[in-house]
Amino acid sequence: MKTSIFLGTVAAATLMAGAGMADTLADVKARGELNCGVNTGLVGFAAPDANGNWTGFDVDFCKAVAAAVLGDATKVKYVPTTGQTRFTALSSGEVDLLARNSTWTFSRDTDLKLDFIGVNYYDGQGFMVRKDLGVTSAKELDGATVCIQTGTTTELNLADYFKANNMAYQPVNIDSNAEGEQQYMAGACDAYTTDASGLAATRAAFADPENHIILPEIISKEPLGPAVRHGDNNWGDIVRWTLYALIAAEEYGVTSANIGELTTSSQNPEVQRLLGVTDDLGAMIGLDKEWAKRAIMARGNYGEIFAANIGEQTPIGLARGLNAQWTQGGLMYAMPFR
């Protein structure tokens, strides 16, 4: 009896806590700082440099949201989260927004009470092998030892894939990417599997990248996207449309370089609405007219952010692939600004 009263009180307190946090926009404005949950360190996506300044693909999205909401891309507090703490940090209110290369899955979206607001990077799981192994397709990996990070979706995908193709494998469990590289280099496993973006970054860091190949098969869908809490739809809208603004800006050729000029000169009505020249779209989500313009000016449009952090000019050297605009054969498709 007493236990149930106690649990009831706890549940009620939790609910009230949840209700009290419902207006995230007001909280962020009052605080004057956006709490953004990021990876503790993932090449190209989020990493602190020697002076403790954060850079990366996910970090730039945090900056864009901060610029849209607070008018200053530097007003972000980066909260490093681990694979274990990331979703709890979001649902407990420690962060307002989680931009931490997290895969959008059914159970995370529903059971964990998160709202994935879109996809900012379409990833998929691949394999890397030594060239002298003579393997050219993942279908030939029957009986191989595979280095696999435990507790991730990749572990489950691997089991599914080998089962579906009626092949056997020997898993070598690893804890982190660095350890996986070490095991793979030491020859503890024939193949190393993780997200294709991670494989590319890993291969680029090898002393002899030419001796390793990434197999063409992508065995899973890993749509990585920023997430917010259930229950604050306006805040979700702000984050979602900030992402769309960045994607749309690339589609319409709005870059951080020409944005000032386009604000006055562009005749495209969609661009005019996006940049707040004609309609006041910002008022509908509780922001001012120029929110999207500031978001784009923070670190550039989607294509610029991609190129600066993980694109082909960087050491990671990822091709756009699925992450190209829909007009270029990719999946990046912003909903209309109307």
Next chain:
Amino acid sequence: MSDTHAQTVPFVRDTMLPPAEPPIKEAGAMRWLRENLFSGPVNTILTILGILIVWFLVSHFWDWFAHSVWNAASLSECRQIIAETWGEGARGACWAVIRERWNQYVYGFYPPALYWRPTMAFGLLFVALAPVLFSEAPGIRRIVLGLTTVLTLWLMVALGAPAAWLVFAAIVLVGALAISERHVSWLLVFSVLYPLMGVWFLWGGSAWGPIMVLVGPVLGWIAWRVMHPLSGMVAVIAALVIPVLWWVGYAGEAARDAESIVSFAIPAVASDRFGGFLLSITIGISGIALSLPLGIVLALARRSDMFLVKSLAVIFIEFIRGVPLIALLFVASLLLNYFLPPGTNFDIILRVIIMVTLFAAAYMAEVIRGGLAALPKGQYEAADALGLDYWKAQRLIVLPQALKISIPGIVSTFIGMFKDTTLVTFVGLYDPLKSMSDAVRASTSWKGIYWEPYIFVGFIFFLICFAMSRYSMYLERRLARDHR
């Protein structure tokens, strides 16, 4: 009369044989080798195996150590230098990563312009510790304080500390050196004040916060003086309750008011800027300093005759010892957020320190209980026979002996706890071993580096833990009472 007399002995030697060299097998290094390494077939085999293992390790890793690169901007540059200097295919250690990122391993993301503050706090820590650790060894104390003074001031100058703070540090350090020569116990005042001072140096902000915290005990003392003539019990309760009331209710506002009248603040540094050894040492020292008294109280409580006190102590100790530290850290970082009212900002480092302290205290209590149990019953009875009350008996007779017996266990717990501080990586804090190394590897220049950061961090941990271990041996020798 005997038949034997001097004349019947055919030969009597009247000079000593000249001393001969001992056989080569029985002298010098040869003898040592024979006695210690080759004294029998088993020992000989073990020795040869040992030599082979050492040879195996050295032959495998020597070239890696020998080919060390200290100056490079990225791992690929390191590899290029190694290939140019020692030929294609050579491998080598790339210590350049430590050279470039040492500041993050030491200070985390602490603002570089303020690096002198943790450095000064660390230096003053030794002033606070000296009268406690080296109360009866003037020679060692002089060396420790002298070295601390020179190193701290030198580092502060190198890190660009403002002149005013340099003068402050110099006065405290040199003053401590001078005072310790005559009246060591005076330095204990500094030791008591140091925790507040250290917190203020590390986190910054208004000095009025720590000052107002200090007002609490003063108010408690005043209350005790006023109430004491009325009733001893009431006086004790008032002395305990009034400081707590002050801290909870008024200290914060009073500090804000004082700050608005006379501003006395240094730049504040948020907890998320802490990392590396700064974080480990902050958590470690706080945990050590807090868990020892808490552990003593728990150990005494567990041996108490009072049912309630004893049960609570047993429940606490057994619960904490039965739960992994990581579980407690997750509770600190995640679960508390749900229960605290929204918007409360309960500092994450403080939460971790509390959990680490509770964890270490439970182990400490059992170690000290071992010491208490090892004391002969006669000691307790002697204390009773002298008419000492419970606290006097514990303070003067039981605890000094029990703690002396427990020193190795206590220091083991300290060392274990200090190493356990690296577990904060799981709650998103930047411990030096894993989180900081992963963060360094997440930059494109250093991706792929593996052993160097681990070796560097492991080496520093070894230095600190070895120092603690040596100190405990010194303390055991100094306190030895049984063979004098």
